[in-house]
Amino acid sequence: TTLSKNVVTYLLKDSLKFEGLVFTDALNMKGVSSFNKPGYVDVKALLAGNDVLLFSENVPTAITEIKKAVENGELSEEEITARCLKILKAKEWAGLNKSKQVKTTNLYRDLNQKKYHLLNKKLFEKALTVLKNDSSILPLQRLETLKIASLSIGNEGENYFQKTLDLYSDITHFSVLDLTTINTDSLQKQLTPFNTILVSIHKSDVNPWKRYSIDAATKNIIAQLNKTSNVILTVFANPYSLINFDAAEKSKGLVMAYQSNNYTQEAAAQLIFGAIGANGKLPVSISKKLPEGTGIIVQPNGRLQYREPEEAGLFEQDLYRIDSIALFGIKEKAYPGCQVFVAKDGKVIYNKSFGHHTYDSTIQVTNNSIYDIASVTKIVSPLLAVMQLQDEEKFSLDKNLGDYLYELIPDTSPYFSLNLREILAH
Numbered sequence: 001t002t003l004s005k006n007v008v009t010y011l012l013k014d015s016l017k018f019e020g021l022v023f024t025d026a027l028n029m030k031g032v033s034s035f036n037k038p039g040y041v042d043v044k045a046l047l048a049g050n051d052v053l054l055f056s057e058n059v060p061t062a063i064t065e066i067k068k069a070v071e072n073g074e075l076s077e078e079e080i081t082a083r084c085l086k087i088l089k090a091k092e093w094a095g096l097n098k099s100k101q102v103k104t105t106n107l108y109r110d111l112n113q114k115k116y117h118l119l120n121k122k123l124f125e126k127a128l129t130v131l132k133n134d135s136s137i138l139p140l141q142r143l144e145t146l147k148i149a150s151l152s153i154g155n156e157g158e159n160y161f162q163k164t165l166d167l168y169s170d171i172t173h174f175s176v177l178d179l180t181t182i183n184t185d186s187l188q189k190q191l192t193p194f195n196t197i198l199v200s201i202h203k204s205d206v207n208p209w210k211r212y213s214i215d216a217a218t219k220n221i222i223a224q225l226n227k228t229s230n231v232i233l234t235v236f237a238n239p240y241s242l243i244n245f246d247a248a249e250k251s252k253g254l255v256m257a258y259q260s261n262n263y264t265q266e267a268a269a270q271l272i273f274g275a276i277g278a279n280g281k282l283p284v285s286i287s288k289k290l291p292e293g294t295g296i297i298v299q300p301n302g303r304l305q306y307r308e309p310e311e312a313g314l315f316e317q318d319l320y321r322i323d324s325i326a327l328f329g330i331k332e333k334a335y336p337g338c339q340v341f342v343a344k345d346g347k348v349i350y351n352k353s354f355g356h357h358t359y360d361s362t363i364q365v366t367n368n369s370i371y372d373i374a375s376v377t378k379i380v381s382p383l384l385a386v387m388q389l390q391d392e393e394k395f396s397l398d399k400n401l402g403d404y405l406y407e408l409i410p411d412t413s414p415y416f417s418l419n420l421r422e423i424l425a426h
Helices: 007-015 040-048 058-070 079-093 107-111 114-127 161-165 184-189 214-226 262-273 314-333 375-391 420-425
Strands: 025-028 053-054 129-133 149-154 171-175 195-203 230-237 253-255 337-344 347-355
Touching: 007 040, 040 053, 040 079, 053 314, 058 079, 114 262, 149 161, 149 184, 161 171, 161 195, 161 262, 184 214, 195 214, 195 262, 214 230, 230 262, 253 262, 314 337, 314 347, 375 420
Parallel strands: 025 053, 149 171, 149 195, 195 230, 230 253
Antiparallel strands: 129 253, 337 347
């Protein structure tokens, strides 16, 4: 299209009356360069009516060929002059004709404001695309029945995706930088006991539009895991990486996250467990089963989201005092340690641990520490919440513990059938 005079001149300029700058597509792209010699393709682009040539493969040759085209009458000198003038006017309109020193004071802070960070995060989250959801496996339900492993391919060590998964369930993690360098039979054997495997493929985020292919070893192990477990595959890479990837299309769940960074990894993990939903659409065609526009809508199931304070209407600096108060209490020996957890409107905005288990202990409190609930706490902590839920008709004293905590308590447990009214009256 970029070399078509019918489109660039007759349609865009003459019919649609477009008077702005016309840029070519990248002239080094195969669709253009495969059929045209470097240099001459630049002439053809100018003949079509373009003003600015992008990614010329050979600039010196292009200049030589353009001069030849002017000399032999293919291009007129007036056309070249008119286009140069149009470019100069555009630069003047942008203020580039005046030398203006860019102020570098606070430049990093100005370019990295929190609102930009939050917008970026939101864009990545909204882009998440569910391409397969057999048996409505997403979001994961009945966690007590699942034995979950995560297999990260393309990253060494535990990544942000796996750390976020840990917020929702007990998961065994495996990480492999390159499957072609290890014994995959051994890895597959280690994964055999797990009935649910969360596989993630991570490719470089430096050039996200590059077509990264998936190696045969990765395709093979996913194909094998599909036979023995429910596999949910999340691809943190260009969607074209799914081309000729049959094992991906045969997984129980398939999520396209497009890039590999903290934003996408956190969002994908929360999607898998139902804290957030997904309604993204595939922007390109991959195969007959995955044409452009493919995208399954997945609704959240109410699990807690993990958010920035600003996403819940607060400011990060407003929460700094919590750290000071918690540390002051430890210093004054009001308690040896504590965990402070703040959630607003279903969004966790603060979750930190301080100190140790006991005054004489070297065991630090972590976000995974388990606590006994003492007599006063037992009454004060849940009662206000229970009263509010009762008023909202979301809770009934006449139901059993298992009606609400079915993901935590097996139905074979004696606690499953305990009546809530009797528990609170105890």
